[in-house]
Amino acid sequence: MTVVLDLLAKDIRAKDGAAxxxxxxxxxxxxxxxxxxxxxxxxxxxxxxxxxxxxxTNRIVKENRLVTVCEEAGCPNVGECWEKKxxxxxxxGDTCTRACAFCNVKTGMPQALDAQEPENxxxxxxxxxxEHVVVTSVDRDDLEDGGAQHFADVIRAIRARxxxxxxxxxxxxxxxxxxxxxxxxxxxxxxxxxxxETVPSKYLKVRPGARYFHSxxxxxxxxxxxxxxxxxxxxxxxxxxxxxxxxxxxxDLRSAEVDFLTIGQYLQPTRxxxxxxxxxxxxxxxxxxxTAYAKGFxxxxxxxxxxxxxxxxxxxxxxxxxxxxxxxx
Numbered sequence: 001m002t003v004v005l006d007l008l009a010k011d012i013r014a015k016d017g018a019a020x021x022x023x024x025x026x027x028x029x030x031x032x033x034x035x036x037x038x039x040x041x042x043x044x045x046x047x048x049x050x051x052x053x054x055x056x057t058n059r060i061v062k063e064n065r066l067v068t069v070c071e072e073a074g075c076p077n078v079g080e081c082w083e084k085k086x087x088x089x090x091x092x093g094d095t096c097t098r099a100c101a102f103c104n105v106k107t108g109m110p111q112a113l114d115a116q117e118p119e120n121x122x123x124x125x126x127x128x129x130x131e132h133v134v135v136t137s138v139d140r141d142d143l144e145d146g147g148a149q150h151f152a153d154v155i156r157a158i159r160a161r162x163x164x165x166x167x168x169x170x171x172x173x174x175x176x177x178x179x180x181x182x183x184x185x186x187x188x189x190x191x192x193x194x195x196x197e198t199v200p201s202k203y204l205k206v207r208p209g210a211r212y213f214h215s216x217x218x219x220x221x222x223x224x225x226x227x228x229x230x231x232x233x234x235x236x237x238x239x240x241x242x243x244x245x246x247x248x249x250x251x252d253l254r255s256a257e258v259d260f261l262t263i264g265q266y267l268q269p270t271r272x273x274x275x276x277x278x279x280x281x282x283x284x285x286x287x288x289x290x291t292a293y294a295k296g297f298x299x300x301x302x303x304x305x306x307x308x309x310x311x312x313x314x315x316x317x318x319x320x321x322x323x324x325x326x327x328x329x
Contacts, residue, residue, distance in 0.1 A: 025106050026272060028099040034271035041279050043304050044265065060127050065120060088134040088170070088309040089121050091154055092147045096138035098209040102197070102236065104269035105138060113143075118153040122161035132313035133158060134193075136170035139209070146172060148180035152187035166190040166316055168232075170308055173215050181218060185225045191260075191316060192222045193232040193308060196253070199245035206239055206274055220256035230298075230319055234262035234308045237288075240277040246288065250295050259298040260319055263288050264306035280304070298322040 024030045095110040096103070114120075125133050135154055140147040155167055168191035174180035185192070200212040219231050233253055237246065246263075253261060263285065268276045282304060289302035299319045301310070 025104075026099070026270075028107060029270075029272035032272050035268065035273065035275040037268060037271060038276050038279065040267075043282055044267070044279065060124055088136055088312075089124070091117055091121065091135060091137045092140050092150055093138055097141040098139045100197070100209070101206050101274040102239070102266060102269075104273070110138065110140060110142060113147075113150055118150070118157035119161075121154050122157035125158050125165055126161045130162070130165050130313075132166045132168065132316050133162075134168045134170060134309040134312050136309075137172060139172040141175070141209075144177070145180045145183060146174040146177040148174060148177065148183040151184045155184075155187040155189055166313075168193060168309070168312055168316065170195065173210055173218055175209075175211065175214060181221055182225065185222055185229065188226065189229065191230045191232055191312075191319070192219075193234070193260075194218055195234045195308060196249065198235055198239050199241040199249050201245060202239055202241060216252050216256050219253070219258050223257045230260060230316075230323075231256075231258045232260035232262070232308075233258050234264070234306075236264055236266035237280045238266040238276050238278055239274060247291060250292050250297075254296050259323075260315070261292050261297050261300050261302075262306050262308055262310075263292075263300075263302040264310075265304040298326065 090105075092113060093110045094106055095108045096105045097107075097110065099107045121135065135151070135158075137147055137151065151169060151171065155169070158165060158167055167189045169184070169189045170193040171184060173194065174184075194215060196212065196215050197210075198206045203210060203212050215233075219233060222229055222231050235246070235249065250261065265280055266274075266276055268274065285302040285304060285306075289300045292300040292302065299315060299322055301315060
């Protein structure tokens with residue numbers, strides 16, 4: 001028997017007497033020295049959320065007890081997206097079993113899966129009237145299949161409630177979970193997204209729990225299992241990578257027949273996270289986009305505020321059109 005002692009959690013009491021957990025959001029980072037925060041350039045600034053459309057999306061999310069990556073990861077585009085009733089649902093809880101240096105999602109030991117979550121997600125998708133939905137998750141290394149069956153259940157629940165809605169998933173890497181990928185692909189999402197996040201030389205510091213070439217192979221296997229599914233991956237820049245490393249990453253993704261690449265600026269969530277090494281200029285993003293198209297991607301989104309699910313619905317329409325154009329139809 002193994003006994004785990006939680007030395008970080010403290011029982012504190014709110015005004016109503018209810019117990020609250022005082023655990024740090026990122027316990028693994030709590031004792032790290034503070035990192036410098038650079039002043040954001042003008043091209044990074046966004047309007048604070050608060051429109052009527054944002055409020056309505058927020059209400060539906062809360063009523064259905066859903067978690068969104070928009071909130072958990074502190075996405076800068078939440079005001080714009082929620083105003084248009086676009087939200088990226090994060091399944092399997094709000095606590096991740098990994099501790100990436102860039103991510104603001106809470107880390108620790110997650111709770112058991114919510115069996116009602118697939119249906120709750122499907123109901124919210126129908127209420128919002130979404131034409132295209134993006135579903136992502138925390139890493140669940142504690143589960144035998146990494147949460148693959150839960151992804152499949154969510155996809156099928158959405159199909160039942162909103163058959164006209166196209167579905168994009170952004171998955172973890174299912175590292176050391178044999179058969180997990182096959183379960184997800186069998187549910188036939190329209191877009192399978194798995195982010196590389198950064199170039200391989202930065203993995204030990206930025207994404208220590210992952211393996212670069214495993215992620216490349218995962219994306220390649222999706223195409224081998226079902227060539228009709230669009231594949232997608234994304235990275236952040238500004239973490240200290242070199243331009244030639246980004247270009248090599250593009251080649252690696254094209255070798256895996258990935259269709260869609262997103263490139264955005266890394267934004268440091270707190271002083272305990274990996275620092276922004278530099279802010280990449282809009283012109284540099286345009287150059288990356290031009291190069292990526294030349295390498296054969298069907299679609300490329302590269303800008304300071306690009307995120308995996310930013311404008312995902314519009315991008316899916318463009319992705320389909322690009323495939324048809326390539327096939328000469």
